[in-house]
Amino acid sequence: MAPDPKPTLYRNRLLKALAAENLALLAPHLEAVELAVRHEIEKPNKSIQTVVFPENAIISVVASDSHRRRLEVGLIGCEGMTGLAIVMGNDRSPHSTYVQVPGKGRQMSSGDLRDVMQKSPSLRDTMLRFAQAFMIQTTHTALSNGSAKLEERLARWLLMAHDRVEGNKLPLVHEFLGLMLGVRRAGVTVAIQSLEGQGFIETSRGAITVLDRKGLEETANASYGVPEAEYKRLMRGG
Numbered sequence: 001m002a003p004d005p006k007p008t009l010y011r012n013r014l015l016k017a018l019a020a021e022n023l024a025l026l027a028p029h030l031e032a033v034e035l036a037v038r039h040e041i042e043k044p045n046k047s048i049q050t051v052v053f054p055e056n057a058i059i060s061v062v063a064s065d066s067h068r069r070r071l072e073v074g075l076i077g078c079e080g081m082t083g084l085a086i087v088m089g090n091d092r093s094p095h096s097t098y099v100q101v102p103g104k105g106r107q108m109s110s111g112d113l114r115d116v117m118q119k120s121p122s123l124r125d126t127m128l129r130f131a132q133a134f135m136i137q138t139t140h141t142a143l144s145n146g147s148a149k150l151e152e153r154l155a156r157w158l159l160m161a162h163d164r165v166e167g168n169k170l171p172l173v174h175e176f177l178g179l180m181l182g183v184r185r186a187g188v189t190v191a192i193q194s195l196e197g198q199g200f201i202e203t204s205r206g207a208i209t210v211l212d213r214k215g216l217e218e219t220a221n222a223s224y225g226v227p228e229a230e231y232k233r234l235m236r237g238g
Contacts, residue, residue, distance in 0.1 A: 011055040012106060013079045014130055017235050022123040025116045029108040035059075035099045041082050042097035048110050051083030056166050057103030060180065061138075062096045070096075071145070072180040074138045077164025079231060080130050086110045087117070087127045100180075101161070101171055129234040137227040144223040145182060153181050154191045155220040158201065158210065163228070168210040195219065 010016050015023060015030075035057040042048050044064065052059065054077050061074040073095065076082055085093045091110070117124040144153050157180055161170050177192075178185045192208070195201045200215040201208050210216065217224060 010053075010106070011078060011104075012053040012081075014081055014126075014235070015053055015106070018126060019122060022120050022126070025120055025123065026108070029112040029116070030106040031108065033105055033107045035103055035105050037099055037102045040096060040098040042093060042095070044094050044096050045092055047091045048083055048086055048093070050107050051081060051086060051110055051113050052105050052107045053081045054078055054105040054164075055103060056164075057099055057105055058101035058161055058164050059097060060100040062098070062179070063094070064096065070179055071182045073141055074134060075160050075164065076134070077161075079164065079235075080134060081127070083110055083113065084131045084134060086113055087124070087131050100176055101165060103165075126235075130231075133227065133231040133234045136230045140223070140227050148221070148223045150181065150183060150187055151191045151194055151219060152221050152223050154188070155195065155200070155216045156224040157181065158195075158208065159213070159216050159220055159224050162210050162213065162216075170208045170210065171206060172208050 010023075015026070018026070030053070033052070035052070035054065041050060041052055041059065056078060059076045059082060060072050061076065062070050063073045064070040076097075081087075082097055085091060117127070144156055148156070154177070157177070158170065161172070162168070177188045181188060192201070192203060195216070196203055198212075198215060198219075200210070200212045200219065202211055203209075
């Protein structure tokens with residue numbers, strides 16, 4: 001039996017934003033999945049087989065080079081989807097895409113997504129708008145990495161993660177944060193201690209709890225906010 005296409009059954013905001021007729025086209029292909037930490041959804045330069053719509057998981061898009069340097073360039077959570085190369089008419093990306101925070105989601109094959117987009121130009125248009133929102137996020141990540149202080153960058157990243165999980169607890173380790181911010185673990189530890197000392201967060205083994213979101217927003221300064229506003233503008237009316 002195909003899944004009920006009612007938007008209220010879905011926790012992914014992109015799916016909920018779709019017009020009823022477009023959600024009905026997707027629903028028979030959507031499979032509920034558990035997304036385990038470090039599960040790789042897309043491998044660099046390999047054909048993408050699966051597209052994921054996260055619900056409470058966080059998925060990282062990570063760029064790397066021939067010297068094995070790696071840096072997160074984007075986050076995808078309950079607001080969106082993986083497989084943007086498929087949406088834009090390709091079948092692969094040079095980036096690695098994997099689960100950083102485990103959780104639930106819906107997945108479908110890339111072939112089924114192509115078929116559905118061919119049937120509905122309006123569905124393709126909505127997904128292209130999300131692709132644009134994601135590209136804006138990646139450009140602001142580059143801007144933040146190139147011009148913001150480490151404490152500002154960490155505050156921005158924590159806010160982005162907080163936007164994509166349920167509750168205030170983020171299951172994160174310093175090793176991951178170093179990769180996400182492109183700095184050594186020792187630098188991340190100093191920045192975390194600073195935010196914790198100001199009462200904005202609380203740390204425990206393998207987790208960071210957000211205590212004062214407004215304080216994080218003030219610390220992030222101008223590095224947070226523009227991509228989030230653009231997402232709302234682009235997705236308004238789904």
